[in-house]
Amino acid sequence: MAVISERFDDLGRDGAPARLGIMGGTFDPIHIGHLACAEQAREAFGLDGVLFVPAGNPVFKKDRAVTPAGMRLAMCRLAVASNPAFDVSAVEVERGGDTYTVDTLRQLRAHYPGNVELFFITGADAVYHILQWRESAAIADLARLIAVTRPGYALSEERRALIAERGSFSIDHLEVTALAISSSHLRERVAAGRSIRYLTMQSVFDYVREHGLYRSAGPQAAEGGA
Numbered sequence: 001m002a003v004i005s006e007r008f009d010d011l012g013r014d015g016a017p018a019r020l021g022i023m024g025g026t027f028d029p030i031h032i033g034h035l036a037c038a039e040q041a042r043e044a045f046g047l048d049g050v051l052f053v054p055a056g057n058p059v060f061k062k063d064r065a066v067t068p069a070g071m072r073l074a075m076c077r078l079a080v081a082s083n084p085a086f087d088v089s090a091v092e093v094e095r096g097g098d099t100y101t102v103d104t105l106r107q108l109r110a111h112y113p114g115n116v117e118l119f120f121i122t123g124a125d126a127v128y129h130i131l132q133w134r135e136s137a138a139i140a141d142l143a144r145l146i147a148v149t150r151p152g153y154a155l156s157e158e159r160r161a162l163i164a165e166r167g168s169f170s171i172d173h174l175e176v177t178a179l180a181i182s183s184s185h186l187r188e189r190v191a192a193g194r195s196i197r198y199l200t201m202q203s204v205f206d207y208v209r210e211h212g213l214y215r216s217a218g219p220q221a222a223e224g225g226a
C-alpha cells in the first residue's frame with residue numbers, strides 16, 4: 001500500500017476512534033501562521049495528528065507562477081520536522097495533473113479505517129469558493145471542513161447559508177491570530193529585499209535563502225526543482 005504519511009500511516013489500526021487533520025494549501029512558502037493554524041485546530045478539534053498536504057498543481061493558480069511542488073514539499077517537511085503531531089504527505093505532488101481535493105480525500109479515506117475521522121483544514125478564503133470545486137458535495141461526505149480565518153474575517157451568514165443549502169456543508173470556523181501573516185506577504189517581502197526571519201521556521205528561512213526563492217516578483221525557480 002502506498003505511503004500516505006511516515007508518521008500517521010497506522011493511525012486507527014488498533015480500532016480506537018481517531019481524528020486526522022489534513023492541512024490543504026499551496027504553502028508557497030509555509031509560514032508560522034500555517035503552523036499556528038494546525039496547532040490550534042489540533043487542540044480545538046482533539047485531532048490525533050495533522051497532515052500537511054501541499055497541492056501539486058493548484059487549479060485556481062494557473063494565472064501565476066507557483067514554486068515547483070518539490071520545493072514547497074521540502075519546505076513543509078523542514079517546517080514540521082520537530083513536531084511529532086505533524087507530518088507532510090506527498091500524495092498531491094506525486095499524483096501529477098491538476099490537484100483536486102476530492103481525489104486526495106478519497107485516497108485518504110481508502111487508506112484509513114472507518115474509525116478515523118478526517119478533518120480538512122484550509123483558509124476561509126479558499127473554502128468560500130468550495131461550490132466551484134470539483135465534486136464539492138462528495139468532499140463534504142468525506143471530511144469535516146474547518147475554515148481558518150484571520151481575526152475580523154467572517155464568512156457572511158448569507159454565504160454560509162448558500163453553501164449549506166447547495167451542498168449540505170457543515171463548515172466549522174477557527175480564528176487564528178497568527179494568520180495576519182500570509183504567503184504572498186512573505187514573497188513580497190523577499191522580493192523587496194526585506195527579511196522574513198521569524199515569520200517562518202529558521203529551516204525554511206535558510207531554504208528560501210539557499211535556493212534564491214522569491215527574489216523577483218516574477219516566475220519562481222524553473223519547473224522540476226528540488
Ligand code: NAP
Pocket residue numbers: 023024025026027028033034037055058059060061099100101102121122123124125126132133134148181182183184
Ligand atoms: P489560496 O487561495 O491560496 O488561499 C486562500 C487563503 O487561505 C489565503 O489567505 C491563504 O493564506 C489561506 N490558506 C491557504 N491554505 C491554508 C491553510 N492550510 N491554513 C490556513 N490558511 C490557509 O488557497 P490554495 O492554497 O490555493 O487552496 C487551499 C486548499 O484548497 C488546497 O488544499 C487546495 O488544493 C484546495 N482547493 C481545492 C480545489 C478543488 O478541489 N477544485 C480548488 C481550490 C482549492 P496563505 O497564502 O498564507 O497560505
